[in-house]
Amino acid sequence: xxxxxxxxxxxxxxxxxxxxxxxxxxxxxxxxxxxxxxxxxxxxxxxxxxxxxxxxxxxxxxxxxxxxxxxxxxxxxxxxxxxxxxxxxxxxxxxxxxxxxxxxxxxxxxxxxxxxxxxxxxxxxxxxxxxxxxxxxxxxxxxxxxxxxxxxxxxxxxxxxxxxxxxxxxxxxxxxxxxxxxxxxxxxxxxxxxxxxxxxxxxxxxxxxxxxxxxxxxxxxxxxxxxxxxxxxxxxxxxxxxxxxxxxxxxxxxxxxxxxxxxxxxxxxxxxxxxxxxxxxxxxxxxxxxxxxxxxxxxxxxxxxxxxxxxxxxxxxxxxxxxxxxxxxxxxxxxxxxxxxxxxxxxxxxxxxxxxxxxxxxxxxxxxxxxxxxxxxxxxxxxxxxxxxxxxxxxxxxxxxxxxxxxxxxxxxxxxxxxxxxxxxxxxxxxxxxxxxxxxxxxxxxxxxxxxxxxxxxxxxxxxx
RNA sequence: GGCGCCAUAGCCAAGUGGUAAGGCAGCGGACUGCAAAUCCGCGAUUCUCCGGUUCAAAUCCGGAUGGCGCCUCCA
Numbered sequence: 001x002x003x004x005x006x007x008x009x010x011x012x013x014x015x016x017x018x019x020x021x022x023x024x025x026x027x028x029x030x031x032x033x034x035x036x037x038x039x040x041x042x043x044x045x046x047x048x049x050x051x052x053x054x055x056x057x058x059x060x061x062x063x064x065x066x067x068x069x070x071x072x073x074x075x076x077x078x079x080x081x082x083x084x085x086x087x088x089x090x091x092x093x094x095x096x097x098x099x100x101x102x103x104x105x106x107x108x109x110x111x112x113x114x115x116x117x118x119x120x121x122x123x124x125x126x127x128x129x130x131x132x133x134x135x136x137x138x139x140x141x142x143x144x145x146x147x148x149x150x151x152x153x154x155x156x157x158x159x160x161x162x163x164x165x166x167x168x169x170x171x172x173x174x175x176x177x178x179x180x181x182x183x184x185x186x187x188x189x190x191x192x193x194x195x196x197x198x199x200x201x202x203x204x205x206x207x208x209x210x211x212x213x214x215x216x217x218x219x220x221x222x223x224x225x226x227x228x229x230x231x232x233x234x235x236x237x238x239x240x241x242x243x244x245x246x247x248x249x250x251x252x253x254x255x256x257x258x259x260x261x262x263x264x265x266x267x268x269x270x271x272x273x274x275x276x277x278x279x280x281x282x283x284x285x286x287x288x289x290x291x292x293x294x295x296x297x298x299x300x301x302x303x304x305x306x307x308x309x310x311x312x313x314x315x316x317x318x319x320x321x322x323x324x325x326x327x328x329x330x331x332x333x334x335x336x337x338x339x340x341x342x343x344x345x346x347x348x349x350x351x352x353x354x355x356x357x358x359x360x361x362x363x364x365x366x367x368x369x370x371x372x373x374x375x376x377x378x379x380x381x382x383x384x385x386x387x388x389x390x391x392x393x394x395x396x397x398x399x400x401x402x403x404x405x406x407x408x409x410x411x412x413x414x415x416x417x418x419x420x421x422x423x424x425x426x427x428x429x430x431x432x433x434x435x436x437x438x439x440x441x442x443x444x445x446x447x448x449x450x451x452x453x454x455x456x457x458x459x460x461x462x463x464x465x
Numbered sequence: 466g467g468c469g470c471c472a473u474a475g476c477c478a479a480g481u482g483g484u485a486a487g488g489c490a491g492c493g494g495a496c497u498g499c500a501a502a503u504c505c506g507c508g509a510u511u512c513u514c515c516g517g518u519u520c521a522a523a524u525c526c527g528g529a530u531g532g533c534g535c536c537u538c539c540a
Binding site for chain 1: 466467468469470471476477478479480486487488489490496497498499500501502503504505532533534535536537538539540
C-alpha cells in the first residue's frame with residue numbers, strides 16, 4: 001500500500017516497523033461540544049484506513065485521544081455552571097453516539113488527557129533534564145530552538161516561523177516560538193499537583209505522552225486534519241523526539257478541509273453544522289458516504305446539493321443490497337450457471353480494482369466506483385431467476401467491499417416488521433381484486449411510515465427509507 | 466513575505482505520458498395497473514487559458530487567469 005507522507009510530501013510504500021502490528025495514533029476531539037462535520041472527516045478517514053489495513057491482514061492498534069481538559073472546556077463549564085469533568089464526560093458520551101452512527105469503530109484505546117497526567121509530568125521532566133524545556137513562573141515551556149529539526153513537518157524554516165510568531169510582551173518565554181507544556185493554574189481552575197506547582201498539561205504534550213504510553217516511542221501512522229500540521233503535530237515531534245531520542249511517527253497522514261457552501265467553516269459566518277444536526281437532515285450513512293466519495297486529501301464542499309447527491313448515490317447501493325437479500329430465499333437451488341460464472345469473474349475484477357484503488361493512498365473515490373460497477377453487474381445478473389449460489393456469493397462479495405468502507409451499516413431488526421407485513425398483505429389482496437385505489441392508499445400509508453415498497457416479479461419488496 | 470493546494474460535462478468526482486472511470490441530475494427505450502426500483506441507450510473530439518518538451522500531455526516544464534489553505538486556537 002502507498003500512503004502520502006507529509007514528512008517528505010511524497011507517496012511512499014507503507015511498511016510498518018513491526019510487520020505484524022500497525023500502530024496508529026489519531027488526534028481526537030476536544031470534548032466541550034458536539035463535534036461538527038469538519039471534525040467528522042478525520043474520524044471517518046482514519047477509521048477507514050484502519051479497517052482497510054485490517055482487511056489486508058494487518059493487526060492494528062489504534063489510539064484516539066479525548067482532550068478533556070483545556071481552555072475551551074473550562075470556559076464552557078463555567079458558562080454552564082458545571083465542572084470540566086462533568087462537561088467532558090457528557091460530550092464523550094455524545095461523541096460515542098455520533099461516532100457509532102457514522103460507523104466509526106471504537107479505538108483500541110481512547111485515553112483521556114486527565115488520565116495520563118503522571119506520564120505527562122514524567123515526559124516534561126525528561127525534556128527539562130535534556131535541556132529541551134524550562135520552568136518559568138509555574139509554567140513549563142518547550143525550548144523550541146533546542147530542537148534543530150523543528151519545522152520539518154510543516155516545511156517551514158525556523159526563521160520564518162519566528163517572524164510569524166506572535167510576539168509575547170511578557171518575558172515568561174525565552175523565545176516567542178516556545179510553547180507551553182504545563183500551565184500554572186489560575187484561581188478556580190482545575191489543577192493537578194506537579195513539581196512546578198499546581199497546574200494542567202498543555203495541549204500538545206498530551207498526545208506525545210499518550211502515544212508513548214499506549215503505542216511506544218515510534219508509531220507507524222499519525223493522523224489528523226491538515227490544520228494540525230502546525231503547530232500541533234510539529235510540536236508533538238519536538239516533544240517526543242526530544243524526550244525519547246528516536247523517530248516519533250513514520251507516516252504523517254492528514255486529511256483536507258471540509259468547507260461549507262464553498263466557505264471555510266466558522267462560527268462568525270454561522271455556517272457551522274454539528275454531525276448531530278446533519279445526520280437528522282441526511283442520515284449518518286450519507287455523511288460517511290459523502291466523506292469517502294472524494295479523496296481524503298482534497299478539500300470537500302459540504303452543501304445541500306452535494307449531500308443530496310451523496311444520499312441519492314448511496315441509495316443505489318442500498319437498493320442493490322436490498323434486492324440481493326430479498327432474492328436470497330426466492331432464488332433457485334443449484335450451482336452457478338454459465339452466465340453467472342462469467343459475472344462472478346467480473347465481480348472479482350471489481351474487487352481487484354477496489355484493492356488497487358485503496359492501495360493507492362486510500363483512494364476511496366475510485367474504490368467506490370468499483371462498488372458501483374459491481375452493483376450494476378449484480379442488478380443486471382439478478383433480473384430474472386438467479387441461482388441461490390449466485391445471490392449468496394454476490395452478496396458476500398458486495399458486503400465484503402462495502403464493509404471495508406463501512407458505508408452500508410449493519411442490518412437492524414425491524415420492530416414493526418409484523419405490522420408492515422400485514423399492511424403489505426392487505427395491499428396485495430386489494431391489488432388482486434384490482435382495487436387500486438385501496439392498494440395505492442396503503443402504499444401511501446407505508447411511505448408515510450418511511451417504508452419504500454416495490455413490486456417485483458417475486459412479490460412485493462420493502463425496506464426502510 | 467515564506468510554504469503549499471486546486472481548476473476535468475449542469476452538479477459531484479477518479480484519472481500523473483498512450484488517446485477522458487464512476488455517481489447525481491436530464492433525455493429516449495424496456496419492464497409495471499400506476500409507481501418505484503432495475504436494465505439498455507444518449508453527454509466532454511476534450512480536461513481554465515497561452516506557450517514549450519515529446520512520436521504521443523488532462524497528465525511533464527514555463528507563464529497567465531481564477532479559487533483556496535497554512536504560517537495564530539482550529540479536524
